[in-house]
Amino acid sequence: DTEVTQTPKHLVMGMTNKKSLKCEQHMGHRAMYWYKQKAKKPPELMFVYSYEKLSINESVPSRFSPECPNSSLLNLHLHALQPEDSALYLCASSQNRETYEQYFGPGTRLTVT
Amino acid sequence: GENVEQHPSTLSVQEGDSAVIKCTYSDSASNYFPWYKQELGKRPQLIIDIRSNVGEKKDQRIAVTLNKTAKHFSLHITETQPEDSAVYFCAASNDGGGSNYKLTFGKGTLLTVNP
Numbered sequence: 001d002t003e004v005t006q007t008p009k010h011l012v013m014g015m016t017n018k019k020s021l022k023c024e025q026h027m028g029h030r031a032m033y034w035y036k037q038k039a040k041k042p043p044e045l046m047f048v049y050s051y052e053k054l055s056i057n058e059s060v061p062s063r064f065s066p067e068c069p070n071s072s073l074l075n076l077h078l079h080a081l082q083p084e085d086s087a088l089y090l091c092a093s094s095q096n097r098e099t100y101e102q103y104f105g106p107g108t109r110l111t112v113t
Numbered sequence: 114g115e116n117v118e119q120h121p122s123t124l125s126v127q128e129g130d131s132a133v134i135k136c137t138y139s140d141s142a143s144n145y146f147p148w149y150k151q152e153l154g155k156r157p158q159l160i161i162d163i164r165s166n167v168g169e170k171k172d173q174r175i176a177v178t179l180n181k182t183a184k185h186f187s188l189h190i191t192e193t194q195p196e197d198s199a200v201y202f203c204a205a206s207n208d209g210g211g212s213n214y215k216l217t218f219g220k221g222t223l224l225t226v227n228p
Contacts, residue, residue: 042202042218043157056215090156100145100164100206102216104156 003027004105006091012111015081021108023074023091032074033092033102034066043090043104049074081112115140117205119219127227132193134222136203137185145206146179146186147216152199161188193226200224 004025013019023032031050035043048056049068063085065077074091091105116139126132138146144165149157163170163177163186170177174193179186190197200223204216 040200040221042221045215048215100147101159101162102147103159104149106156 004091004093004103006089006105006108008108009106010109010111012113013078013081014113015083017081018077018079020078021076021089021091021110023076023105024072025093025103025105026072027093027095027103028071029093029095029103030071031094032068033094034064034074034076035090035092035104037088037090037107047076078110081110083112086110086112115143115205115217117203117217117219119203119222121222122220123223123225125225125227126193128193128195130193132188132190132197132224132226134188134201134203134224135185136187136205136219137183138205138217139184140205141181141184143205143217146177147204148175148177148188149202149204149218150199151202151221157202190224193224195226195228198224198226 007022033048034046036046037043045058046060047066052068052071063080067075088107088109090107092102094102117136119136124132147162148160150160151157161172161175161177163179165181168179174191176189200221202221203219
């Protein structure tokens with residue numbers, strides 16, 4: 001089973017709102033990733049968690065705050081976003097940080113108004 | 114850091130023809146090269162990958178070749194079908210100092226297979 005799930009599928013939020021994106025996998029993977037994808041562009045890496053610890057932070061603005069409560073769950077907390085943050089947010093996982101194959105979730109389509 | 118160039122940006126073929134997408138990378142330390150297919154509104158799906166100790170890998174109608182000396186790799190799709198229409202991304206792994214592996218993606222190729 002190579003299933004990574006994400007909720008919600010769509011999210012519309014104002015610039016003063018606080019919301020969270022959720023990602024879950026039950027494949028026993030120990031590395032999880034957040035990517036941002038704008039239309040017609042490749043995914044851009046935001047964060048990497050390995051064994052529930054943040055191991056890569058690609059200089060993402062502090063209005064994005066990741067959290068990894070356990071090895072199966074990954075959250076992305078959003079606060080005071082800008083319209084340019086509107087994008088598809090993809091979660092991915094891999095067996096561990098030394099394993100190359102990454103499997104993506106279906107994404108959350110975020111619109112900031 | 115790693116830089117991945119992908120060509121062409123768009124490719125249109127007739128059903129049954131072959132399609133070839135090419136990528137070059139800059140970091141000679143990269144040693145893992147996956148290809149992802151992304152249909153409109155869907156997630157990127159890993160369709161095939163190759164490691165640096167292998168020159169070619171095939172899976173049914175899809176094959177990938179790697180030339181480490183020239184630092185380029187290619188995706189070959191034979192007997193294309195309309196359902197192959199999608200955006201294809203190549204990527205290269207970049208060992209960020211020995212502790213993490215991150216993928217650097219090419220800009221993507223929009224493949225259209227015309228019936």
